[in-house]
Amino acid sequence: MPAARYQQAPAAIEMIASGAPVSALQLHTPRGGRVAAQLYQPPAGRPVRWQVVIGPAMGVPQRFYAGFATWLAAQGARVLSFDYRGQADSLALLPHARLRQIDATLHDWRADYEAATLHLHALAPDVPLLLVGHSLGAQLPGLFERSGHIDGLLAVAAGSGYWRQNAPRLRSRALLMWYGMVPLLTPLFGYFPGRRLGAVGDLPAGVIRQWRRWCLHPHYSGAEGPEARQRYAAVRFPIHALSVTDDEMMTLPGTQSLLALYAGAPHGIERVAPADHGLPRIGHLGWFHPRFEATLWPLTLRALGELAARTGPAT
Template identity: 60%
Template sequence: MQIQTLDTGTAQLSLRVYDATLAAHTSVVIGGAMGVRQNYYAPFAQWLSSQGFRVTTFDYRGSGDSLPDSAKGSLRGFKADLLDWAGDYEAVVDAAKAALPDAPLYLLGHSLGAQLPGFLKNQDKINGLVSIAAGSGYWRDNAPQLRRMILYFWYVLVPLATRLFGYFPGRTLRKVGDLPAGVMMQWRKWCLNPQYSVGAEGESARLSYGKVSFPVTALSIADDELMTWRGTQNLINLYTNAPRSFERIAPADLQVRRIGHFGFFREQFNNTLWPRAQQIIEGMAGVARKTA
């Protein structure tokens, strides 16, 4: 594993690159969930690299290892929103493609990491997206337990805490994690709109999602405490012109008690869920070769 710094022109991003044990045949960029640091994906990324993939993980600006020294005491005043994070994602895709220009490149997006690709301007460099535990964040699409308190979260806690601190103090509140004010308030706007990001951002967003033509496969987790099956469908169907497919995975299918929103990337699933992601990517690559 190599730690790299990527200068986007507006931010310094921390990347971790996992080179394949043998010659890499495919590049994979892992887009993380909101408030989840890239090191959470390290075991999975290391495993995937052992299967012949060159894997890149990263932290969005203002989070994890991409937090500048000036913001390590506090995110107050740090400027970033979700479209900036989409730009970070885009820059990482550019870097990964430049490093392995003749190989196909796939995104593996966890939650937010499967929502932002609709905004990327370099979609022509992407050969497919595997969505993990992702869905629309619209509050009515949230899981029942979350839905019981989410309106208090969006209408009371988020605006008050963000205004008071100048950022969202998620670590203190034990919710999501510390986030720049612009990210949190834009996410709030998305989550209060029935059509989520496309509804909140308007026609330009709708057109951007509609330009996606690479295949998208969504793995929905039955015991996800945040995302529902309906929410997954509503998100993936924003990619109106992409070939779309869905899989529903329940803990009972794997003879385990729990998977949840974050469980896919735990090492206990290195013989079950992890190979399934590999199969999906290789299946997309096989279809692309046949149609080339």
């Protein structure tokens, strides 16, 4: 796959609270994808320690990670966030488009994510390139066509979405979604109207149908067949998973199942309990909330440093 082409968006540079500049980019990705991205730079005069791509969770816009990206840039990282095609700012790049018109699958989202990593790698090939993958953002890298430029993956609140490995209280709701809401509402609306249902957000029809197939299959994204499983097994960059004990979606067995797909990658799981950090709750989405800047975010910094130190670029 060719490296992503990009162009600066109007009014690309602004100053954010930390003093680190952020620029808006547009990535052009395979199959006509147009992807809105934000590039956060360390403060002027500070060397770049790492380059980090934030892989968003299903239905979560890149603006959700803006505070975390700003903070991470202030620690000396060059950070790239993005919206998958058809989502949030990427949908806004198509002013006359509606979500029902977006022809996208999880394979396209994988391509968007991979293009973001290739763009950032091209800026400084000798600087370690790390991924912070939130949920889906830790699942898709195993399907990349190329991963030799990636030096590590920090998987946050990530695991298999197979319904039997959901938290027990979610399993009946998951079955209602996969056998009721998705097959009934997706043809009716031309996309999955998750926002009005309070379920994962609005998603392109191709994405939700493919994700449904994954979530009903014991091997989750391995449902894509032998080639997909071979891609996961070929990954060699190290993976550190931060598994949150009160995650209402991703259980420890689910995290273990996801890492089992990455059969050739060195990996480990760190369990994080809210009480150990004086917190009442973290949950599936909480890690990136600014209220955890002083408690959880330093754990992220430590883990990224350990990943960067473990190995050179994967081959």
